[in-house]
Amino acid sequence: MLSLSCARSRALHASIKSRTVSSHSTGETRKGFWGSKQGYAVGGALGVSTAIGIWAWCKADKDRPLSIHSFSPVTILSSENTGSNTKLVRLKIPDRILPDISFPPPIWSVFVKDSDIQIERPFTPLEGASEDGALDLWVKKYSDSEMGRWIHSRPVGESVEIRGPHQTWAWKEDTWDRVVMIAGGTGVTPFHQLLHHVFSKGTKHSPVEFVLLHAYRSMDEIPPPAVMDNFSKWSKTNPNKLKISTFVEGETSGSYQDGKVTESAIREALATDDRSRTLVLICGPDRMINALVGPKTWDGSQGPVGGVLGKIPGKFEVWKL
Structure with a gap:
């Protein structure tokens, strides 16, 4: 996500301050509001406030509490x-x-x-x-x-x-019976955060069932040992609440499955009582998201469900992270 740089503040200030509005009538050029003294005053004030806002964005305050509004x-x-x-x-x-x-x-x-x-x-x-x-x-x-x-x-x-x-997305335990998480590469990080909250915070008896399907292009790209060890520990101590499948292209040893997250794996994860409240969360590269659930819209909103999930019948909701 691109943001205004500090260097651009001077140019932005100058462009606002010098802006005039003119019209032509019977061969004469007349100054509008922005060409008047009042216009210059308002323009100058806008420029200064804009410059101050950009300066505040660029400057971190070491004593200010961590906030979404400042660095x-x-x-x-x-x-x-x-x-x-x-x-x-x-x-x-x-x-x-x-x-x-x-x-x-x-x-x-x-x-x-x-x-x-x-x-x-x-x-x-x-x-x-x-x-x-x-x-x-x-x-x-x-x-x-x-x-x-x-x-x-x-x-x-x-x-x-x-x-x-x-x-990014708010977890509410009493909303879902089953949560299916599909991840590619570092897109697994939000699901590790969620599962850590559920299984490491004294909530082992959560009524929700979780399924994690995560995929990597090679063994070089799998998560660090601490993450993989947590996945293994949580699934072994909660076998009825957490099931995990790891896909690595070209790898079939141990608990890994070769290839990418498949349609059959997704169908199996979704196979549950029609009365259950099921949510599918997905996070990963755009190519994977587009193929499995369809792309987000141009403005970043969710858009319709397409791809592989769009062809699977059933009662479930999809959220693209």
């Missing part, structure tokens, strides 16, 4: 390679602002700002925030993504700016 500095505690293009990055929220933060239920994210070129992108913490203010982000570096490359290049101990939390 706060956090420290990189660790940055560990988990594959050739992925890293597990741990951020630390300062103790002085931690008590003032109220984190929502899953699923939520934080926006990280690239201070070099003033862009931001949301990332979903793997487990929410720990009691001491640690946030774990699993970040992939894409060839066409400046944000991923920037985070991968930051050294341990450096300060970065974040804002949030931003509620």
Whole structure:
């Protein structure tokens, strides 16, 4: 998501301040409101307020509580390679602002700002925030993504700016009987956050049944061991509440299935009592989402259900993260 840069504020200010409105009548040019003294005053005020707003966006306040409306500095505690293009990055929220933060239920994210070129992108913490203010982000570096490359290049101990939390989707336990989660690559992070909340927060007797179908292009791209170990532990201790299938292209050893998330796997996950309230959540690359459930609309809204899910009869709802 692109945002106005600090460098553009001067140009924006100047364009607002110098704007005039004119019309032509009988060969004469007449000044409108923007050409009058009052117009220059209003234009100047608009320019100043716009510049101040952009300056506030660009400037992080180290003592301001973490907020969705402004950036706060956090420290990189660790940055560990988990594959050739992925890293597990741990951020630390300062103790002085931690008590003032109220984190929502899953699923939520934080926006990280690239201070070099003033862009931001949301990332979903793997487990929410720990009691001491640690946030774990699993970040992939894409060839066409400046944000991923920037985070991968930051050294341990450096300060970065974040804002949030931003509620991506609100978990309500009493709304669903079954939740089917379909993920590709780092798109599994919101589902790890949700399952961590359900199975690690003393709610082992949740009435909801969960099914996770997650896929990767190679073993190099699977989640870090801590994530995979959690999936294994939660499914073994809650066999009637959590079923997990992992798909890795070209891999058939152990508990992995070769290929991508298939239509048959989705049909099996959805096979349940017609009276049950079933939700399908999906997160991953656009190509996968388009093929399985159809794309979002141009403005980012959900759009109709298409693709593989659009052909499967049954009573269920779909939400594209």
